[in-house]
Amino acid sequence: MIGDVIEQSLRQRSPLIPVEALLGNCDGSRMPEILADRLTRDIAQKLIEVCPTSALGIEEREGRPCLRLSYGQCIGCGKCVEASQGAAVVAKQFNRCGVAKERTMLLWDIDGRVEVRALVPSPEEARGQIHSLLQRALNVRQLDPGSCNGCEAEITALTNPYYDLERFGIHFVASPKHADMLLVTGPVTRNMADAVKATYEAVPAPKLVVAVGACGCSGGIFAGSHAIVGAVDAVIPVDAYIPGCPPTPAMLITGIIEALRRCIAK
Amino acid sequence: MSSLFPNSGRASPGTAFTLPQSKAGGAARLVTIFGSLDSHGASRVHYVFDVGKPAYSEIVRPANGPLRSIAHELPSAAWHERELHDQYGFEIVGQPDLRPLIFHDNWPDGVHPMIDRVDDVPWIKREYHFLQVQGEGIAEVAVGPVHAGIIEPGHFRFSVVGDTILHLELRHFYTHKGTEKLFEGKSAEDGAMLAESVSGDNCIAHAVCYSQAIEDACRIEVPPRASAIRLIGLEFERLVCHVSDIGGLCTDVGFSVAAAYATRLKESLLQASTQCCGTRYWRGVVVPGGLRFDFDSARVAELAQVVVRASRDFSKIARTILETPSIQNRFETAGVLSREAARDLAVVGPIARASGMDLDVRRDHPYGGYGNYRIEVPVTHYGDVMARARIRIAEAAVSAQLIQEAARDLPDGSAFTPVASQGDVQGFSSVESPRGELCYWVEVRGGHVTRCHIKSPSFQNWPAMPLAVAGNIIADFPLINKSFNLSYSGCDR
Numbered sequence: 001m002i003g004d005v006i007e008q009s010l011r012q013r014s015p016l017i018p019v020e021a022l023l024g025n026c027d028g029s030r031m032p033e034i035l036a037d038r039l040t041r042d043i044a045q046k047l048i049e050v051c052p053t054s055a056l057g058i059e060e061r062e063g064r065p066c067l068r069l070s071y072g073q074c075i076g077c078g079k080c081v082e083a084s085q086g087a088a089v090v091a092k093q094f095n096r097c098g099v100a101k102e103r104t105m106l107l108w109d110i111d112g113r114v115e116v117r118a119l120v121p122s123p124e125e126a127r128g129q130i131h132s133l134l135q136r137a138l139n140v141r142q143l144d145p146g147s148c149n150g151c152e153a154e155i156t157a158l159t160n161p162y163y164d165l166e167r168f169g170i171h172f173v174a175s176p177k178h179a180d181m182l183l184v185t186g187p188v189t190r191n192m193a194d195a196v197k198a199t200y201e202a203v204p205a206p207k208l209v210v211a212v213g214a215c216g217c218s219g220g221i222f223a224g225s226h227a228i229v230g231a232v233d234a235v236i237p238v239d240a241y242i243p244g245c246p247p248t249p250a251m252l253i254t255g256i257i258e259a260l261r262r263c264i265a266k
Numbered sequence: 267m268s269s270l271f272p273n274s275g276r277a278s279p280g281t282a283f284t285l286p287q288s289k290a291g292g293a294a295r296l297v298t299i300f301g302s303l304d305s306h307g308a309s310r311v312h313y314v315f316d317v318g319k320p321a322y323s324e325i326v327r328p329a330n331g332p333l334r335s336i337a338h339e340l341p342s343a344a345w346h347e348r349e350l351h352d353q354y355g356f357e358i359v360g361q362p363d364l365r366p367l368i369f370h371d372n373w374p375d376g377v378h379p380m381i382d383r384v385d386d387v388p389w390i391k392r393e394y395h396f397l398q399v400q401g402e403g404i405a406e407v408a409v410g411p412v413h414a415g416i417i418e419p420g421h422f423r424f425s426v427v428g429d430t431i432l433h434l435e436l437r438h439f440y441t442h443k444g445t446e447k448l449f450e451g452k453s454a455e456d457g458a459m460l461a462e463s464v465s466g467d468n469c470i471a472h473a474v475c476y477s478q479a480i481e482d483a484c485r486i487e488v489p490p491r492a493s494a495i496r497l498i499g500l501e502f503e504r505l506v507c508h509v510s511d512i513g514g515l516c517t518d519v520g521f522s523v524a525a526a527y528a529t530r531l532k533e534s535l536l537q538a539s540t541q542c543c544g545t546r547y548w549r550g551v552v553v554p555g556g557l558r559f560d561f562d563s564a565r566v567a568e569l570a571q572v573v574v575r576a577s578r579d580f581s582k583i584a585r586t587i588l589e590t591p592s593i594q595n596r597f598e599t600a601g602v603l604s605r606e607a608a609r610d611l612a613v614v615g616p617i618a619r620a621s622g623m624d625l626d627v628r629r630d631h632p633y634g635g636y637g638n639y640r641i642e643v644p645v646t647h648y649g650d651v652m653a654r655a656r657i658r659i660a661e662a663a664v665s666a667q668l669i670q671e672a673a674r675d676l677p678d679g680s681a682f683t684p685v686a687s688q689g690d691v692q693g694f695s696s697v698e699s700p701r702g703e704l705c706y707w708v709e710v711r712g713g714h715v716t717r718c719h720i721k722s723p724s725f726q727n728w729p730a731m732p733l734a735v736a737g738n739i740i741a742d743f744p745l746i747n748k749s750f751n752l753s754y755s756g757c758d759r
Contacts, residue, residue, distance in 0.1 A: 005523055005586050015530060028540035030550065052456050077459055077550045078558070090544070142416045146441045148755045149418055150466025150547065156416050157536070160529035174414035191370045191440045192419060195411050221463050226384035227444030246466065248546065 015162045017250075022163070023257070025250035026094035030076035031243065033091035034069060036108045036115055041065065043087045044110050050079040053214065053221055058110075065110050071096050072104040072217030072231075075245035097251045098210065098240045098258030101233070104217065137169040138260060141179035141203065145196045145235075146228060147186025150246040151213040155183065157249045170256065176202040181259070187215040187228040188235045200236040210259050211238045212252070214245040221245075239263065283327065285339055289318030293339065295625075296612050297322060297696075298705055298721035299346035301329065301354040301380060305690055305711070309354060309381070312707065312719075314694070319630050322694065329354070335361035342612035345729055353380045353446075365394065368439045368758075379447050399425035399433050407740065411440045418754035422743075429739040434732040438758055445759040449708075449718035454480045454685055457715050458553045461706070464720060465756030466547070467507060470499040471699030472756075473552035476718070478633060479706040480554035483693025484685050488634070492556030492681040497635040498566065498672050499548050500697065501665040505573065506535050507700035508616075508662040509580055511751045515655055516587060518745045519596045527583050531576045538572035541565065556682035563676055570673035577666030584659040588652075597652035601746030603734040604649060611730045614723045615702015616661065617750055620654040622647035627698035638675075639668060649734075651749040687713055699723060701753060722756035 044067045048056045055073035059066050080088045096104050107116040142155055158165040159172070173179050176199045188196050200207065211232040214220030219231045232238050240262065242255035288294040294315040302310050309329035313336075317323045327333075335358050337344040347358050348367035355378035358364065366373070374390045398406075405426050411419035421437040445464055449457055461476035462469040474496050481488060488496075513528025536546040542565045543551055551557055587593055603613070608621035618625060622645065627633070629641040644660035646653045687710045696705045702723030709717040731750050735743060 005527060005583060008582070009523070009527065015533070028536075028544070028546040030544055052459055075459065075463075075549075076545070078544070082559075143412065144416075144418050144441070146443055146755075147418070148463045148466035149753060150463070150469065152416050152418065153467045153547070157529070157533060160533050161526055162530070162533045162537075172416060176412075186441070187443065189441055189443055190372060191442055192411065193372075195419065195440070199412055215463075221460055222443045222445070222448065225444040225448050226379055226387060227442050227447075245463075245549070246547075 016164055016167075017162050019168075022250040023254050024093045024095050025254070026091055026244075026248060027250070028248045029094070029244045029251060030078050030081075031071065031074065031091045031094050032069070032076075032078075032080050032088045034067065034088050034106070034108055035086065036113045038085070038087035039067060039108060039110050039113050040087075041110055043084055046083045047080045047088065050083045052077060052079065053218075053223065056080060059107070061107065061109070061116060064112070066116055067108045067110055069106045070104060070218065071106070071243035072101070072241055073214060073220065073223075074243060075214045075221055094251065097242045097247065097255030098262070100262075101238070101241055104241050104243055136260075137171070138181060138256075139171050139173045139179050140181045140183050140256070141173055141176045141199075142183045142185070143176075143196065143199050144185050145187070145192040145232070146189035146222075147213065147215060151185035151216070154246045154249055154252060155185070155212070158252060163249045163253060165253065168253075168257065176200075177204065179203050179207075181208040181210060181256070183210050183212055183256070184232045184236075184238075185212045185216050187219045187222045187225075188230060188232060189228050191227075193229050193235055196232075196235050206263075208240070208259060208263050209236060209238045210240045210242060210255065212242045212255075213247060214243060217241045217243055283325065285336060286315045286317055286323055286325070288316070294318075294323065296340050296342045296346075297703070298707075298719070299343060299350060300707065300719040300721075301350055301356065302709060302717045302719070303381070309356070311350065311356070314705065314707075314721075316630075320632070322631065322696070324694065329356050332357040332359045334359050337361055340612070341610045342726065345725065352378065354378050355381060368442050370394070370439070379444060384447075394437075396423050396437075397433070397435050403427050404432065420754050424740060424743075426740055429741065431735050431738055431740055431743070434735045436728060436732060438728060438754060441755045441758040443759065446718055446720060449715045452715050453713060454484070454554050454687065454710055454715060457708075457718065459550070461720075462549050464759060465722060465724070465753040468503065468699045468701060468704070468753065468756065470496075470503045470548045470552065471697050471704055472720075474500060474634070475695050475697040475699070475704050475706045476708070477552050477554040478695035478697070479693040479708040480685065480710065481693065482695055483691040483708055483710050484554070484687040486555060486683055486685055488556050489680045489683055490635070490677040491560070491679050493635040494672050494676050495557055495561055495566070495681065496552060498569070498669050499551065501668045501672070502535070502539065502569070502573070503548070504700045505577070505662050505665040505669070506532055508658040508665070509535070509576070511658055511748070512584060512587065512655060514748050514751065515597070515651070515745065516593075518748050519593060521587070521590070521593060524583055524587050528580075531580055531583075534572060535576050538569050542569040553682075555685040556680070558682075560681040566673050566676060570669055573666050573669045577663060580662060581659070588656070588659070594652070596742075596745065597655060598650060600651040600742050601734040601738055601749060602649045603730055605647060607730060607733045608649070611726070611733075613727050613730045615699070615727065616654060616657045617727050617730065618702065619643065619645045620657045621649035625703075627696050627703050631696055633695065633697065635672060639671060641668075651745055654749040701751070701756070702727065720759055722753065722759065724752040724754070724757035727752050728757055
């Protein structure tokens with residue numbers, strides 16, 4: 001009986017997705033991308049009105065109005081894309097996973113119709129370094145301080161035969177004492193705040209903390225609730241952020257690898 | 267016992283009311299209890315009962331004095347009343363257990379978010395007493411809130427003799443996010459996004475249920491095309507959850523090959539979903555009035571094709587799982603939930619159907635496109651892990667069939683009707699989510715949500731789990747827990 005299952009498995013082609021196809025892939029997350037050459041003041045105003053989590057806002061920079069997009073707050077609802085008259089589209093590639101907080105934020109000069117580069121350094125090329133990273137081992141402890149379980153569902157998917165995180169030498173471990181990295185989803189609720197601190201304390205140094213999902217990065221749609229303390233960085237230090245609601249498995253892999261790469265480069 | 271439950275046995279000054287009877291005889295099944303404020307700010311309590319097909323019955327009572335607990339007649343009311351006490355501060359007389367449910371040791375007594383200001387609630391330290399089982403050789407095992415795996419947080423306090431569990435006490439609400447309060451002030455449309463984040467793996471069910479409640483309040487008919495696509499989404503979600511649950515059960519007994527196979531099927535479904543609607547879990551699809559955007563009919567047909575293949579593969583692997591002797595050895599007679607316990611605690615969904623309760627919202631209170639189809643509802647009475655696995659396998663096949671039929675009959679036309687609400691309106695809706703009966707009650711004033719109550723199936727089912735666990739060995743707990751597969755976030759909200 002079990003033989004039938006194994007035989008059937010063997011007859012099928014491996015569904016494993018090559019790492020090159022995963023990095024930067026954000027299909028299924030509906031992360032928006034702003035096309036600066038189509039921006040106008042009216043459109044920018046409309047975008048910030050429809051955004052349910054204030055991920056889009058208008059800021060002054062050197063006396064000029066700028067459109068700000070914080071990917072850490074974005075839940076990928078797609079309302080800006082609908083309202084933008086072509087100035088916002090669903091991104092095909094996304095390179096803001098596993099980055100530092102300031103790099104989850106983008107800024108465009110509305111009248112000049114250009115991205116304000118000073119704030120955001122251009123992304124380094126991660127791909128070339130991937131294979132050297134694959135020789136290392138990384139033990140990850142996932143921690144849920146109040147997530148809706150959406151991020152957990154996607155993190156669980158990392159171990160399926162399509163993504164097979166183990167091929168990168170990355171394992172999920174049961175105890176924070178065995179972990180190199182804490183992968184923290186969701187807003188930190190009042191009831192979980194102590195447990196989050198205790199878990200962080202239990203991880204041996206150097207501890208790498210990655211905040212996952214809109215809620216982990218910013219509180220997301222739950223920001224401002226009386227029952228939450230805030231984003232993960234309101235309670236423990238965070239090294240890297242993976243936006244998305246929820247981030248897809250490809251975004252999670254990109255983010256974990258990028259966070260690891262940055263840690264080693266330090 | 268008496269010091270722990272100071273209210274028990276006291277005379278009841280609260281006004282009593284007659285509990286409704288079901289059309290089939292006997293006490294009607296309690297669906298939910300919740301509080302609200304009327305337009306003058308006076309407190310009310312709503313009791314919702316299922317009196318039999320096709321309608322629910324709602325009793326609204328003023329809460330200007332102490333309320334009499336109905337938990338002695340209907341044990342299923344116990345957690346609802348404790349939540350009411352925490353959120354509104356109502357005095358509930360005769361409730362055997364008024365320990366805080368939602369708020370933990372850091373929350374001050376006397377602060378009730380639904381009626382008090384909560385912008386700056388002080389942090390305090392108060393004590394919480396677990397029930398202590400005393401006697402020779404009894405040990406306590408505390409597990410959680412942080413668990414060993416990629417799972418949500420909750421606390422389990424076992425009292426064991428050797429390997430055998432005598433008693434399990436749950437302490438949940440670690441993921442309580444004040445969600446019902448967060449709905450207040452949102453536009454009817456934006457509320458759908460919050461509903462999607464109540465329980466991340468049941469987000470279609472929550473979005474549809476919320477939207478139906480708004481549509482009920484605003485007296486709006488959803489176009490047939492939107493109803494049909496919602497039905498496909500709801501059944502797709504059920505299929506994904508059940509495939510995932512069967513894989514999870516296999517993981518928990520070390521049957522890795524079958525588990526890996528199930529995760530592979532689940533992933534193939536989620537990727538097909540991205541092709542069809544742009545997101546893996548159908549987020550941002552359902553809004554009050556219909557769908558945010560219309561689907562390409564060809565893409566829906568493609569999704570149905572993927573479902574056919576996945577369902578065929580799943581039934582093969584499921585047969586193998588059920589026929590494997592070591593699986594039978596672990597699944598059979600483990601974690602039996604008796605029919606009486608399931609009825610007393612008003613358990614819903616696959617758990618109820620595995621314990622002999624024949625209920626399914628899709629058939630008993632049809633909504634959306636379900637009136638067009640005959641819904642086959644599998645029921646068995648064994649109540650063990652095997653029964654719950656069999657129910658899920660049978661339901662997955664029914665869901666796949668429904669997706670085929672709905673995709674084949676997909677009507678043309680618009681997928682959205684604009685929502686306009688005047689004045690002060692209320693709406694109620696229920697949906698058979700993958701975990702069972704999910705209900706939303708909403709109140710909209712001037713286009714904005716002023717109250718949204720969510721009764722999640724997990725909130726109703728969690729209290730039944732300790733009863734299924736008692737008498738089993740502690741090593742079987744993860745398996746029994748997985749066979750219930752309840753949501754923490756959905757329960758805690």
